[in-house]
């Protein structure tokens with residue numbers, strides 16, 4: 033499968049219009065895709081943003097010419113109703129044929145707790161995600177009104193009038209082994225996030241492939257996409273610190289407990305050692321360094337990179353990919 037290089041334009045790290053301008057620049061440099069975080073609260077507090085992803089996607093699809101655009105990722109189970117998620121992405125894909133995707137996953141307390149007060153266990157949220165996908169696909173596929181009574185969601189003679197020519201490709205996020213297997217069973221493609229290469233090679237991707245095979249799909253035809261942050265600067269330590277905004281994601285407690293307060297996440301993020309940042313994110317001083325880092329993850333089985341730019345000089349962090357993209361494409 034060909035390697036794809038995508039740009040993750042964060043609207044919690046940057047103002048929405050700045051992220052849009054980065055995306056226009058990234059398309060000109062040759063990135064294959066644009067990915068956007070779908071958040072209510074951000075992963076950091078100081079100087080953070082939290083734009084609404086779907087509103088941003090509409091503007092970015094219009095401002096770019098041909099690049100594929102998807103969320104990375106949308107949680108379709110609590111603050112969003114899955115029927116409305118299905119409608120949003122069907123509308124965007126009808127307006128911009130072949131250019132729109134959606135990635136889904138079981139959510140984060142940061143986004144669901146502040147506006148719903150709810151935070152079910154991981155297994156329950158995974159079960160809800162699977163049922164949400166069932167609802168979305170019924171609405172996308174059905175030629176007649178749908179009535180459905182599930183454990184979590186109900187459809188009552190619901191019909192989607194605005195449909196794209198073909199179905200919206202659905203990336204399913206799996207971070208743990210069970211999540212990865214569910215991604216293989218229920219997703220069109222895998223989405224995962226910064227992990228060490230051993231875990232990707234020995235757990236995440238095999239579990240995803242196992243799930244896909246069980247569901248009668250050919251995993252070779254399915255993308256293995258991963259969100260990973262990078263920071264490039266001639267001063268290596270400056271590059272490492274550039275990734276600090278996302279260090280809260282490296283603290284497992286952020287996923288296990290009901291943490292929804294960005295100042296609290298920031299405290300944890302600031303306590304993460306620079307060695308952890310170097311190990312889990314891409315830190316480089318030049319194009320060669322980035323190529324080396326991307327190759328490491330290609331060898332672990334990643335086929336589609338969603339690269340979050342945390343470089344101190346953001347435009348330099350985009351333009352350097354003129355040299356990186358041709359080198360990492362097969």
Ligand SMILES: C[C@H](OP(=O)(O)OC[C@@H](O)[C@@H](O)[C@@H](O)CN1c2cc(O)ccc2Cc2c1[nH]c(=O)[nH]c2=O)C(=O)N[C@@H](CCC(=O)N[C@@H](CCC(=O)O)C(=O)O)C(=O)O
Pocket residue numbers: 068069070071104105106107136137138139140143153154155158205206207208209210211212223224225259287288
């Ligand atoms: C927590 C793990 O669950 P999993 O289903 O594998 O992954 C969850 C993630 O997909 C979501 O949190 C996702 O919403 C996060 N996310 C995101 C993910 C991604 O891959 C790329 C980009 C993004 C950006 C983004 C996200 N979310 C948003 O809302 N918005 C965004 O923009 C996990 O570890 N699962 C394990 C099982 C864990 C478990 O059940 N633990 C139990 C205890 C188990 C025991 O005692 O043995 C517990 O914690 O209670 C697994 O194997 O699946």
Ligand SMILES: CCCCCC(=O)CC
Pocket residue numbers: 069070075104105140225281282
């Ligand atoms: C371990 C990181 C999970 C995803 C974090 C996130 O929401 C990034 C936008």
